Amino acid sequence: MKIWRGQILSAAVLAVSLFLSGCNKPPGESFATSDVIKVGEFASMTGSEATFGQSSHQGTQLAIDDLNAADGVLGKKLELHMEDDQSQAGQPATVVRKLISSDGVVAILGEVASSRSLEAAPICQENKIPMISPASTNPKVTEAGDYIFRVCFIDPFQGTVMANFSRKTLKLQNVAVLTDAKSDYSLGLAKFFKEGFVADGGKIAAEQNYSSGDKDFSAELTAIKAANPDGIFVPGYYTEVGLIALQAKQLGITVPLFGGDGWESSALVPIGGAALEGDYFSTHYSPQDTSPAVQNFVKEFKAKYNSTPDAMAALGYDSAMILAAAMKTAGTTDGAKVRDALAATKNFAGVTGKITIDANRNASKAAVILTINNGQFQYVQTVQP
Amino acid sequence: MTEFLQQLINGLALGSILALIALGYTMVYGILRFINFAHGDIFMLGAFAGFYLAPKVAMFLPMPSIGGGLAVMGISMAICAVVGILIEKLAYRPLRRSPKLTVLITAIGVSLLIEYTCQNDHVFGAAPKSFPTIFPEYHITQLSGLSLNSNQIIVFAVTLILLLALRFIVLKTKIGMAMRALSFNPEAAALMGINTDIVISFTFGLGSALAAAAGILFAVNYPSIDPLMGVLPGLKAFVAAVLGGIGNLPGAALGGVIIGVTETLVAGYISSTYRDAIAFGILIIILLVKPSGLLGKKEIEKV
Structure with a gap:
């Protein structure tokens, strides 16, 4: 038994010392000598939200390739270091520490899911590495510190948009709310939806969690x-939403379901099928948007990946582009200066609309509402902030 | 009242599937006295086998149809039986004489190996896949508002048939007698001329086939499948097996139904946040009051 304890103790000491030596390495140390700019990305490439991570990564990679094709940033090529967090709590902290201390990246892009962005944000803040989340809509994400940004709108906006849409356009009176109690994203959206819907004279008929x-x-x-x-x-999120729609129909529930951007995935319709017809969700962009910026992006994306980009891909693209623009404005990759340039971003013409970073480092921009018609996402309307 | 009856139907459907998985745990435990933690992953492999088989079977049989669906289920059960036997041969048989803890840890290793290999893009990929419709779907809604769908009926029917078939195998056949003998005393069984290796292989095959059937039934009802889908049902089925009295076949089935119904009622009437907490809480209470599980004392049908 004693030998056992001794071995465990020495192994633990070794692990801790390795970990500390990793942390002590100054971030971005290798940068001065290298001729590339290392940008970190963490995404859910596997696990339950895999299609989100894969989409946003494809968008991010496309942006990096586009930038490199146009001679990079500050005369240097960009190098994307991507780590998979497996859609699991606990993983983001590990992989982001690795990106910062071992890879020496100058900025971090990620994640889609708010819970996982919240995990990584304090680490980026501590190391003074700017972090841009493509699609985490929970307000708390950017409250982690002044180095944390996002290129999407936030839950209050999305929740309020859906409250107005269901109350004014769909003329609903009495709505049930089914929330994912484990997800910060879902809880945030539900909270602001309920506030908006009740303030507008509607009634919440039932509240259930999963x-x-x-x-x-x-x-x-x-x-x-x-x-x-x-x-x-x-x-x-789409995996559960598809099953919820299906089981609702099986139980004889015929009223429409509606939700937020967590629905948007190519995996939604194959799971939910016909049960989803006539349901609505709000999201960041629609590939049916006719503006040249969107059409150009869709064309390039299709040429590279042979599929239509969803909102996560568009936001991933914008997150990398806005970072590159800030580096160009700052004239350096120094964390503090890039941070200042990011904070001053005004009317940046992104694929997902005109992005202005507000005082809380959130993007102020429009939302679109889509419906599901014959198994396709169809544009319904745009809602300005 | 309608709502309560509806919740009961929902719970029974879920519980039947858990019961099928629990049977595999309990059979292996009955014979080898160890928990095969890879059992939940066999359940997952069963669902994926069905996913890849359905288009192939559709070339010969109409799909969705009862016949086509049962064919998919049958082939998938056969595939998983082979996988279960292979796992036992490769991972557990070399450790037959090792301490139980070694085998238990190996089982956890096998489980993780299957889960993460299958998440690779070249195997199944991590993203959830939508399971095709293999059985015809009807909805029966009564005037009182109670609704029952054909998938739930299939779950009840298949579970009942498999339970009866299992009971027949264990109680009335020669191999079943050998299984019972092995469970009673492995050394004595070997001395009586029973080939223990074959009996153990057969047990793994049988348990894995039941897990595959459960996987198909689960996927038919909840048509989103992914390589980690077996983790939670596997854990709950394990709890069901312990609850009913591990090593006891009717106990495993009863445990599965109890867990399924409890969970559903808790989610419907209290809060789904507590569904697992209360289901597992009941387990703790039952084990405190009756450590051998609900039906743990009946030796006669121990496998």
Whole structure:
């Protein structure tokens, strides 16, 4: 037993010392001597939100390739260091520490899911490395510090947009809310939806929770059905939303479901199928937008990946582009100066619309509402901030 | 009342699937006295086998149809039976004489190996896949508002048939008798001329086939499958097996149904945040009151 403890102790000491030596290495140390700019990215390439990570990574990679084709930034090529966080809590902290201390990146791009961005943000802040989240809409993400930015709108906006849309356009009175109790994103959207909907004279008929990863929602939906709502707000992610729509129809629920940008994935319709017809969600952009910036991006993306880019891909693209623009403005890759340039971004013409970074380092921009029609996402309307 | 009955139906459907998985745990435990943690992953492989088989079977049989669906399920059960036997041969048999803890840790290793190999893009990929419709789907909504769909009926029917078939194999056949003998005393069984290796292989094959059937039924009801889909059902089925009395076949089935119904009722009437907490809480209470599990004492059907 004693030998055992001794071995564990020495292994632990070794692990800690390795870890500390990793941390002590000044960030970006290798930069001065190299002729590339290293940009870090962490994304959920595998796991339950894999299509989000893969999409945003494709967009980010396309932006990096575009920038390099145009002679890079500050006369240097960009090098993207991507780490997979497996859609798991705990992983973002590990991979972001690795990117900063071992790879020596000058900025971090990521993540889509708010819970995982929240995990990485304090680490970037501590190391004074600017971090740009492409699509985390929870307000808390950028509250982690003045080095944390995002290129998407935030939950209050998205929740309010859906509250107005369901109240004014769909004329709903009595709505049930089905929230993913494990996700900061879902809780945030539900909170602001409920506030907006009630303030506008609507009533919340029922509130139910589930946990991401659940497959069976029949209990929650049966309880919702008993409350007899005229619509169900489901601010979740696509895997669960598809199954929820399917099981709702099986239980004989015919009222529309609606939610936020967590719905947008090519995997949604294959799972939910016909059960999703006539449901609505808000998101960041629509590939059906006819503006030249969007059409150009769609064309390039299709040429490279042979698929239509979704919102995550567009936001991934914008996150890298806005970072490059800030580096050019700052004239350096120094963390503090890039941070200042990012904070001063005004009317940046991104694929997902005109982006202005506000005082809280959030993007102020428009949202679009899509519906599902014959298995396709169809543009309904744009809502300005 | 309608709502309560609906919740009961929902819970029974979920519980039946858990029961099928739990049977595999309990059979292996009954014979080898160890928990095969890779069992939940066999469940996942069963669903994926069905996913890849469905288009192939559709070339010969109409799809969706009862016959086509059962064919997919049958082939997938056969594939998983072979996988289960291989896992036992490669990973567990060399450790037959090692301490139980070694085998247990190996089982966890096998489980993680399967999960993460399958997440590779060249195997299944990590992104959830949508499971094709293999059984015809009907919805039966009664006037009272109670709704039952054909998938749930298929779950009940298949579970019942497999349970009866298992009961027949264990109680009425020669190999079943050998399984019971091995469970009672492996050394004595070997001395009586029973080939323990074959019996153990057969047990793994049988358990894995049941897990595959459960995987297909699960995917039919919740048609989003991914390589990690077996983790939670596997854990809950393990709890169900312990709850019913590990090593006891009817106990495993009963445990599965209890866990399924409890979970559904908790999610429907209290909060789904507590569904697992209360389900596992019940396990702790039952184990405190009756450590051998609900039906743990009945030796006669121990496998």
